[in-house]
Amino acid sequence: MKQILLKIIFVGIIFIPISFIRAETTKNEKPIKILIVPGHDDKNWGTEFRGVREADMNLALATQIYDSLKKDKRFDVYITRDSQGYTKEFSDYFSLQKDNIMSFETDAKNKQEEEIKNGTFVKKINVRHASAKPEVVTMLYGVDKWANENKMDAVLHIHFNDYPRDDTTKVGKYKGFTVYVPEKQMVNSKESINFGKSIFKQLSRKYISSTYEKEKGGFVEDQSLIALGSKGTLIDSVRSVLVEYGYIYQKIFNTWPKRKVAYKNMADLTVTGIKNYFFANKK
Numbered sequence: 014m015k016q017i018l019l020k021i022i023f024v025g026i027i028f029i030p031i032s033f034i035r036a037e038t039t040k041n042e043k044p045i046k047i048l049i050v051p052g053h054d055d056k057n058w059g060t061e062f063r064g065v066r067e068a069d070m071n072l073a074l075a076t077q078i079y080d081s082l083k084k085d086k087r088f089d090v091y092i093t094r095d096s097q098g099y100t101k102e103f104s105d106y107f108s109l110q111k112d113n114i115m116s117f118e119t120d121a122k123n124k125q126e127e128e129i130k131n132g133t134f135v136k137k138i139n140v141r142h143a144s145a146k147p148e149v150v151t152m153l154y155g156v157d158k159w160a161n162e163n164k165m166d167a168v169l170h171i172h173f174n175d176y177p178r179d180d181t182t183k184v185g186k187y188k189g190f191t192v193y194v195p196e197k198q199m200v201n202s203k204e205s206i207n208f209g210k211s212i213f214k215q216l217s218r219k220y221i222s223s224t225y226e227k228e229k230g231g232f233v234e235d236q237s238l239i240a241l242g243s244k245g246t247l248i249d250s251v252r253s254v255l256v257e258y259g260y261i262y263q264k265i266f267n268t269w270p271k272r273k274v275a276y277k278n279m280a281d282l283t284v285t286g287i288k289n290y291f292f293a294n295k296k
């Protein structure tokens with residue numbers, strides 16, 4: 014009995030201080046919450062080029078970014094879908110919260126209309142994006158609502174680009190990546206822009222930014238994308254950035270081995286951009 018007691022005391026002496034130290038270091042550093050959103054899904058897969066679907070490319074890249082951030086204890090990282098489709102968290106949320114998401118959507122639209130009418134919000138011309146189906150739109154609103162409620166620090170939307178053109182079986186004329194950020198009037202704009210710049214800086218070390226004149230050198234403020242919190246759908250603490258990593262028909266993506274290299278490089282650069290923003294560039 015005495016021996017056991019001594020053992021407990023001994024173990025206690027060693028372990029209590031360690032747990033104290035742990036508690037001290039984690040108390041001030043709450044993990045950074047990031048939601049990764051691989052754009053589109055298996056039902057509505059975005060653009061497509063010669064049998065390669067954008068949704069699959071988005072998922073491949075998103076998964077690498079997710080896995081890499083997951084290894085770093087300073088992050089608490091989430092993803093909306095995996096190879097099986099939407100994760101349970103999100104498929105449940107979309108179905109159970111459907112009515113709430115729809116009223117969230119209606120409220121946001123009404124509020125924005127009012128703001129435009131009374132002049133507190135000025136509508137600008139945005140780059141034309143393919144319009145999404147109503148069910149897809151509702152899911153995007155759902156992601157914003159979830160990100161607000163779950164206090165995300167950042168949301169990263171991952172896409173590959175295309176533009177309206179006659180023959181989509183042919184290689185198009187533009188190339189390069191674009192980082193989309195919320196326009197200045199939006200409440201989450203300021204830090205989203207800084208967050209986006211950090212990712213842009215890394216990607217431009219290896220890749221050219223968009224040659225499409227409307228994408229203004231690859232860094233674009235936008236007020237129409239729900240992903241970025243259009244119509245006030247993201248609260249000010251939720252940074253949001255949407256990256257179009259390149260045009261789907263570009264040579265760097267035209268074989269599986271090349272895509273594999275691109276995913277790896279793009280994931281590494283994005284993660285560096287994210288870490289630099291949260292840890293290195295803070296004054």
Ligand SMILES: [Zn+2]
Pocket residue numbers: 052053059060067172173174
């Ligand atoms: Zn897309």
